Amino acid sequence: xxxxxxxxxxxxxxxxxxxxxxxxxxxxxxxxxxxxxxxxxxxxxxxxxxxxxxxxxxxxxxxxxxxxxxxxxxxxxxxxxxxxxxxxxxxxxxxxxxxxxxxxxxxxxxxxxxxxxxxxxxxxxxxxxxxxxxxxxxxxxxxxxxxxxxxxxxxxxxxxxxxxxxxxxxxxxxxxxxxxxxxxxxxxxxxxxxxxxxxxxxxxxxxxxxxxxxxxxxxxxxxxxxxxxxxxxxxxxxxxxxxxxxxxxxxxxxxxxxxxxxxxxxxxxxxxxxxxxxxxxxxxxxxxxxxxxxxxxxxxxxxxxxxxxxxxxxxxxxxxxxxxxxxxxxxxxxxxxxxxxxxxxxxxxxxxxxxxxxxxxxxxxxxxxxxxxxxxxxxxxxxxxxxxxxxxxxxxxxxxxxxxxxxxxxxxxxxxxxxxxxxxxxxxxxxxxxxxxxxxx
Numbered sequence: 001x002x003x004x005x006x007x008x009x010x011x012x013x014x015x016x017x018x019x020x021x022x023x024x025x026x027x028x029x030x031x032x033x034x035x036x037x038x039x040x041x042x043x044x045x046x047x048x049x050x051x052x053x054x055x056x057x058x059x060x061x062x063x064x065x066x067x068x069x070x071x072x073x074x075x076x077x078x079x080x081x082x083x084x085x086x087x088x089x090x091x092x093x094x095x096x097x098x099x100x101x102x103x104x105x106x107x108x109x110x111x112x113x114x115x116x117x118x119x120x121x122x123x124x125x126x127x128x129x130x131x132x133x134x135x136x137x138x139x140x141x142x143x144x145x146x147x148x149x150x151x152x153x154x155x156x157x158x159x160x161x162x163x164x165x166x167x168x169x170x171x172x173x174x175x176x177x178x179x180x181x182x183x184x185x186x187x188x189x190x191x192x193x194x195x196x197x198x199x200x201x202x203x204x205x206x207x208x209x210x211x212x213x214x215x216x217x218x219x220x221x222x223x224x225x226x227x228x229x230x231x232x233x234x235x236x237x238x239x240x241x242x243x244x245x246x247x248x249x250x251x252x253x254x255x256x257x258x259x260x261x262x263x264x265x266x267x268x269x270x271x272x273x274x275x276x277x278x279x280x281x282x283x284x285x286x287x288x289x290x291x292x293x294x295x296x297x298x299x300x301x302x303x304x305x306x307x308x309x310x311x312x313x314x315x316x317x318x319x320x321x322x323x324x325x326x327x328x329x330x331x332x333x334x335x336x337x338x339x340x341x342x343x344x345x346x347x348x349x350x351x352x353x354x355x356x357x358x359x360x361x362x363x364x365x366x367x368x369x370x371x372x373x374x375x376x377x378x379x380x381x382x383x384x385x386x387x388x389x390x391x392x393x394x395x396x397x398x399x400x401x402x403x404x405x406x407x408x409x410x411x412x413x414x415x416x417x418x419x420x421x422x423x424x425x426x427x428x429x430x431x432x433x434x435x436x437x438x439x440x441x
Contacts, residue, residue: 007070007071007074007246007248008070008071008074008075009071009074009075009311009315010071010072010075010076011075011076012075012076012077012080014075015072015075015076019061022057022061023054023057026053026054026057027050027053027054029053029185029188029191030046030049030050030053032185033180033185033188034046034049034050040109041106041107041109041110042106043106044102044103044105044106044109045102045103045106045110047098047102047106048099048102048103048106049179049180051095051098051099051102052095052099052103052176052179053176054095055092055095055096055098055099056172056176057195058088058091058092058095059092059138059165059168059169059172060169060195060196060199061088062085062088062089062092062165063165063169063199063203064199064202065081065084065085065088066081066082066085067199067202067203067206067207068206068207068306068309069202069206070206073309073310073311074251074308074309074310074311074313075311076311077310077311077312077437078252078268078309078310078311078437079437080311080437086145089141089142089145090142092138093138093139093142096135096138096139100132100135103122104118104119104122107121107122125178126174126175126178127174127175127177127178128175130171130172130174130175131171131172131174131175131176133171134167134168134169134170134171134172134175135168135172137164137165137167137168137171138165138168140161140164141161141162141164141165141168144158144161144162145158145162155265156264156265169196173196176192177189177192177193210306211304211306214245214304214305214306215304215305217240217241217244218239218240218241218242218244218245218305219239219240220237220238220239220280220302220303220304220305221237221238221239221299221300221301221302221303222235222236222237222257222297222298222299222300222301222303223236223237223238223279223299224236224299225294225295225297225298225299228283228361228362229358229359229360229361230358230359231285231286231287232283232284232285232286232329232361233283233284233286233294233295234272234281234282234283234284234362235281235282235283235284235294235297236279236280236281237279237280237281237282237303237305238278238279239278239279239280240278242275242277242278242279242280243275245275245307245308246308247271247275247280247307247308248308248313248314249271249274249313249314249333249336249337249339249340249341250270250271250310250312250313250314250333250336250337250409251270251271251307251308251309251310251312251313251333252268252269252270252271252307252308252309252310252333253268253269253271253280253282253305253306253307253308253309254266254267254268254305254306254307254309255267255268255269255282255303255304255305256303256304256305256306257294257297257301257302257303258301258302258303258304259293259297259301261293262290262293262294262297265290266304266306267290267291267294268309269282269283269284269332270282270310270332270333270336270411271308271332271333271336272331272332272333272335272336272362273335273336273339274336274339274340280305282332283329283331283332283335283361283362284329285328285329285361310333310437311437312333312337312409312411312435312436312437313337314337314340314341314342316407316409316435317341317407318407318432318433319405319406319407319433320343320347321343321346321347321348321349321402321405321406321407322341322343322347322348322349322406322407322408322409323349323350323351323400323403323406323407323408323409324337324338324348324349324350324351324408324409325350325351325353325408325409325410325411325412325420325424326350326351326352326353326410326411326412327352327353327354327411327412327413327416327417327420328353328354328359328412328413328416329361330411330412330413330416330417331352331361331362331366331411332361332362332411333411334350334352334409334411335362335365335366335369337409338350338366338369338370338375339369339373343373343375344374345373345374345375346374346375346376347375348373348375348376349375349376349377349378349399349400349406350366350370350375350376350377350378351378351380351396351399351400352366352377352378352379352380353380353390353391353412353416354379354380354381355381355382355383355384356381356382357379357381360379378399384415384416391416391419391420391423392423393423393424393426393427396423396424396427397427403424403427403428403429404427404428404429406429406433407433407435408424408429408433408434408435409435409436410424410434410435410436411436411437417436421434421436
């Protein structure tokens with residue numbers, strides 16, 4: 001059998017360099033057509049052009065980060081892409097506001113009108129009113145994405161509002177092409193149109209066409225739901241041709257169960273076991289309305305799975321010895337890696353943090369894997385506010401004496417993950433060898 005080629009991956013550094021290079025090209029387009037002038041209105045106008053071009057480019061960059069391109073998702077990681085997307089969104093909104101302010105001041109300085117009259121005059125330009133509406137939609141998306149607001153709305157509501165970004169881009173596109181920086185240069189206009197077309201094609205292909213094609217090809221259905229512990233179940237999903245998914249241990253899918261109570265939401269869950277023949281398995285802890293409903297799924301329910309996503313895979317490994325550190329239901333991707341990461345006796349160690357023995361999930365499987373592979377397995381039990389911290393640097397070094405020589409894979413609740421990263425770095429593990437990924441739903 002031929003060995004399949006490794007999946008293409010874009011590194012975080014390469015992606016950052018590509019996005020920065022694109023921004024430099026945008027600045028170059030502005031510089032080529034900028035006309036130096038000491039007049040106040042000209043200065044405001046040229047700054048408005050630059051901030052507008054960068055804002056439009058920034059929106060496209062944010063859409064690209066969330067286009068679910070496999071090479072980007074598998075190389076950078078979904079959690080990092082989400083953080084970059086959120087941070088970039090703030091800069092984009094700032095650039096939009098800067099563009100509007102400079103354009104208004106420039107027009108007022110040029111015509112001698114007050115700001116109110118200048119606002120009315122600007123709205124008379126072709127496509128500008130549409131761009132104002134688009135900017136308002138972007139501002140609405142930004143407000144609803146703020147943590148204080150996001151916690152108060154249902155995920156489906158937030159997602160519906162977020163889709164307005166596409167309408168905002170469409171409304172602003174005509175205004176951009178009619179602006180002097182693009183209208184005055186056929187090449188610049190062609191390049192700008194090509195950039196929008198490319199990002200739009202990636203979005204349609206990977207967010208719409210590929211999921212539909214996967215659903216038709218693999219025919220996924222719930223085969224079994226079994227209890228693993230208090231409030232925790234494993235869902236076994238059967239399909240056909242699953243090797244074509246090329247899912248790796250440590251990755252996750254976005255699952256949409258076509259049940260009347262769940263079909264509206266795609267739920268991100270990691271694989272809790274390697275893909276075996278025609279089955280996939282996820283392990284879910286009830287921590288909200290949707291996850292509680294997963295426990296009541298019945299065999300035969302059709303499943304739409306988009307993915308795989310995530311970069312917490314074997315390709316990040318740089319050392320022979322590996323420590324897997326899991327907290328709570330974060331054991332799911334760690335369990336899959338524990339079984340599949342190459343290594344001989346003594347090369348793998350799994351530390352599993354939980355409040356009590358009753359909260360341990362997949363315990364029999366973990367102990368069976370440890371025994372078969374000659375790997376170390378330790379349970380770190382006790383309340384998070386107890387007198388002894390099993391994740392303290394000294395405690396970790398006692399369990400793993402040569403800890404600083406390990407690669408560390410980490411998955412757990414955000415608070416536990418932050419504390420563990422701090423302890424690992426104090427214990428001598430370089431940040432570059434601490435591999436973690438979490439996706440807060």
